[in-house]
Amino acid sequence: MSKNTSDLSSHTPMMQQYWRLKNQHPDQLMFYRMGDFYEIFYEDAKKAAKLLDITLTARGQSAGQAIPMCGIPYHAAEGYLAKLVKLGESVVICEQVGDPATSKGPVERQVVRIITPGTVSDEALLDERRDNLIAAVLGDERLFGLAVLDITSGNFSVVEIKGWENLLAELERINPVELMIPDDWPQGLPAEKRRGVRRRAPWDFERDSALKSLCQQFSTQDLKGFGCENLTLAIGAAGCLLSYAKETQRTALPHLRSLRHERLDDTVVLDGASRRNLELDTNLAGGRDNTLQSVVDRCQTSMGSRLLTRWLNRPLRDLPVLLARQTSITCLLDGYRFERLQPQLKEIGDLERILARIGLRNARPRDLARLRDALAALPELQDALLDLHAPHLQQLAVTTSTYPELAALLDKAIIDNPPAVIRDGGVLKTGYDAELDELQALSENAGQFLIDLEAREKARTGLANLKVGYNRVHGYFIELPSKQAEQAPADYIRRQTLKGAERFITPELKAFEDKALSAKSRALAREKMLYEALLETLIGELPPLQDTAAALAELDVLSNLAERALNLDLNCPRFVEEPCMRIQQGRHPVVEQVLTTPFVANDLALDDITRMLVITGPNMGGKSTYMRQTALIVLLAHIGSFVPAASCELSLVDRIFTRIGSSDDLAGGRSTFMVEMSETANILHNATERSLVLMDEVGRGTSTFDGLSLAWAAAERLAQLRAYTLFATHYFELTVLPESEPLVANVHLSATEHNERIVFLHHVLPGPASQSYGLAVAQLAGVPANVITRAREHLSRLETTSLPHEVPAPTPGKQSAPQQSDMFASLAHPVLDDLAKLDLDEMTPRKALDLLYTLKTRI
Incomplete structure (x- = not known):
């Protein structure tokens, strides 16, 4: 909403001032400071009143009309801003910068800050344990440049990605709250389906101006030192982000010091479906309970938790880094050294975000008090680090400097328990300034x-x-x-x-x-001036302080992983050159925490002899748990963590794929089966012999024989690709695959029936399952007894007369047995095909008996 400048003459002087500022930000809510309130006018007021559940009024007149308005006390604005940001709104903060006592007309006002979901830095507006990212993307369907910025930490990275599929997977991983795209991109592109998409002018992405502004920001002549000088598209995207950050913060950004070139070749790729199915940091219901992170995260600092989340979502295949982490965890476990570090790390707090707020010049007094306490804790922490002999830990110790002069300055300056804001003074100690x-x-x-x-x-x-x-x-x-x-x-x-x-x-x-x-008033002005000077002093020390914060965050993660290894009975995996995946007594790290009974551990062996396991067994028997635990063990190994297994030996993998569960995509107009096939297609196109693939119940979303045919063909293709594959199915026909595909083997989850009730044993055993126990599971789920009884009758009839034309006529007065259409009768049972090919005259009695036993397992 905006007003033409020529229309302003009919408004009061104060409203003319309002419209001149509002016209510069037509799509954002404006908080307009008037005395002790932020007032909100016109359409902004109507929208804000609805979103914030506050009273909408109409007071006074301007241009002959009543002014719709609502307001909030300036000292309570933080809570309202937090609510608006969570709803995805952006807010323009317009403050009084003139002196009311000397102003002849309306007090001078200026926009001092624009708060958007991706550029907030206030502690109250952020989730302390999750990154708050903005991203920009530039390119075409073949190649994209992606830039990602966390203004609350100073982390700034670029990457170039081939194809929409890989771009969308990366966006799923980083999950930005705002995404900048060029305004000249066509409407309806896949990226636009994400939340927080903002279209920006094409010139914001222009490479030359982006290069110039980035070099100015980092005080360099070029970007060669960052290894990204040839990433034309990514540089354009990074320039857009830097421009957006400056536009919203209205201040210099000294905490943005470098640009990191991300290389996807160094990582294990997980697409969006795999990330969701494995429930790394968000469960399928959208919460955080019973996720991998909820189990492995006992970090002492928020910045450590955020780093661990990044590790979980970006596992590595950089072997030297993984081995360095393993060695560090082993060192921290030796003599329980991590127990000495963790209490000291807790005193450090969220140093990363405190330093970012100092760089943005909006650090609160309590931020400086926390920084003071953190600096005071560093000498004792550094003494503890001297006892750590792992090379990587020694590098972290060198980076973790102490700052005695800054610590003394803050101790002299800031009172023990300062107020939340500098506004009313009372922050600086007596004796700091005469x-x-x-x-x-x-x-x-x-x-x-x-x-x-x-x-x-x-x-x-x-x-x-x-x-x-x-x-x-x-x-x-x-x-x-x-x-x-x-x-x-x-x-x-x-x-x-x-x-x-x-x-x-x-x-x-x-x-x-x-x-x-x-x-x-003079004391308050003097105190604010001294506080600003103190911030400037700290800004001058930001580079080493930020390096220290990064080192402490990693130390926190490694100490946490050592503690988890001890208390969750995790063991160090061994990476080998030989292509393999061998797990002894593997466990699901999340499921075993919520069970009230002991978890049944299982083995897994995939190598050049066996690349695929066809997994059969009853529903609730543990097939999905077995598959997921394998993926989580492999993923934990690829972040350098110990794993929930007695032993684990594996080679590096390049991707982890999962096709598990069923869900539709109503917004995208895709059925459950379409989603299933899209995920399957992605796997078949991109899996390699270094990939881990989990396929659960492929083909169940369509008719029986269509589904069986698709599952069979997909399994054959994965066997040909030599991908490490766990293929769970209820199609028992697939258990013949080992006969035609030598790299495939059968396993099943054991169960037994007692008094018509099923008992799940959860052991993974060689060979196919003998039956599915579907009716027993239905009974366990509470299906009425009369329905179970009738189902047993139908099952008995179908097991003896499986073809539609052979089903006998129903008894009068009873329901008829279910019929299948004749089109299904044309597909013979694979056992019949094999029998037709046999030359009985050439078989010995012994061979015939062996064959009979083999065929019986396939019926």
């Missing part, structure tokens, strides 16, 4: 001065009825009864005549008045 101490003493001790002055003047003049007082109109005064006024000393200057009294002032009292009346 002039401030004098001004505060004047302001705070005026009452005592007046008492002392009154006593002195009574003694000097001998006038017992003399009083010293103050009023807001005339200021300080000495009052005498009218009868004694003539006895006033010569230095008493008449100020006011009252009925029955005269008021005077003396040079001493006048001098005190000049100081005292302005002392409070």
Whole structure:
């Protein structure tokens, strides 16, 4: 919403000022400071009143019409801003920058900050354990440049990605709250389906201007030092992000110091479906309970938790880095060294975001108090690091400097428990600045001065009825009864005549008045100036402080992984050159935490002899758990963590794919089966012999034989690709795959039936399952007994007369057995095909008996 400048003449001067500012930000809510309130006008007011559940009013008039408005107290704005940001809104903060006492017209106002979901830095507006990212993307369908910025930490990275599929997978991983795309991109592109998409002018992505602004930001001549000088598209995207950050923050960004070139070749790729299915940091219901992170995250600092989340979502195949992490965890476990570090790390707090707020010049007094406490804890922490001999831990120790001068400065400056904001003063210690101490003493001790002055003047003049007082109109005064006024000393200057009294002032009292009346405002102004100077001093130390924060965050993660290894019984995996995946007594790290009974551990062996396991067994038997635990063990190994297994030996993988569960995509117009096939297609196109693939119940979303055919063909293709594959299915026909595909083997989850009730044993055993136990599971789920009984009748009939034309006529008065259409009768059972090919005359009795046993397992 905006007003043409030519239309402003009919408005009041104050509303003219409002519209001039509002027209610059038509698509954002404007908080317009008026005294002690932020006022919101016109359409913004209607929208804000609805979103914030506050009263909408109409007061006054401008241009002949009532002004819709609502308001919030300025001191309570933080809570309202948090709500708006969570709803995806952006808010323009317009403050009074002029002095109301000297302003002839409306007080001068300026936009001092724009708060958007991706550029907030206030502690109250952020999730302390999750990154808050903005991203920009530039390119075409073949190649994209992606830039990602976390303004709350200073992390700034670029990457170039081939194809929409890989771009969308990366966007799924980083999950930005705002995404910038060029305004000249066509409508309806896949990226636009994401939340927080903002279209920006094409020139914001222009490569040359982006390169210039980035070099200015980093004080470099070029970007060669960052290894990204040839990433034309990514540089354009990074320039857009830098421009957006400056536009919203309205200040320099000294905490943005470098640009990191991400290389996807160094990572294990997980697409969006795999990330969701494995529930790394968000469960399928959208919460955080019962996720991998909920189990493995006991970090002492928020910045450590955020780093661990990044590790979980970006596993590595950089073997030296993984081995360095393993060695570090082993060192921290030795002698339980991590137990000495963790209490000290807890004292550090969220140093990363505190430093970012200092760089943005909006750090609160309590931020500086936390920084003071963190710096005070560093010497003891560094002493503990001297005892760590792992090379990577020694590197972290070198980076973790101590800052005795800064620690002393903050200890001298900031009171023990400062207020939340600098606005009302009371932040700096007495003794930090002599002039401030004098001004505060004047302001705070005026009452005592007046008492002392009154006593002195009574003694000097001998006038017992003399009083010293103050009023807001005339200021300080000495009052005498009218009868004694003539006895006033010569230095008493008449100020006011009252009925029955005269008021005077003396040079001493006048001098005190000049100081005292302005002392409070001068003290506040002085304290704010000193606070800003303190921030400038800290900004000058940001580079080493940020390096220290990064080192401490990693130390926190490694200490956490050591603690988890001890308390969750995790063991160090071994990476080998030989292509393999061998897990002894593997466990699901999340499921075993929520079970009230002992978790049944299982083995897995995939190598050049066996690349695929066809997994059969009953529903609820543990097939999905077995598959997911394998993926989570492999993923944990690829972040350098220990794993929930007695032993684990594996080679590096390049991707982890999962096709698990069923869900539709109503917004995208895709059915459950379409989603399933899209995920399957992605796997078949991109899996390699270094990939881990989990396929659960492929083909169940369509008719029986269509689904069987698709599952069979997909399994054959994966076997040909030689991908490490776990293929769970209820199609028992697939258990013949090992006969045609030598790299495939059968396993099943064991169960038994007792008194028509199923007992799940959860052991993974060689060979296919003997039956599916579907009716027993249905009974366990609470399906009515009469339905179960009828189902057993149908099952018995179908097992003996499986073809539609062979099903006998139903008994009169009873329901008919289910029929399948004749089109299904054309597909013979694979066992019949094999029998037809046999030459019985050439078979010995022994071979015939062996064959009979084999065929029986396939029926």
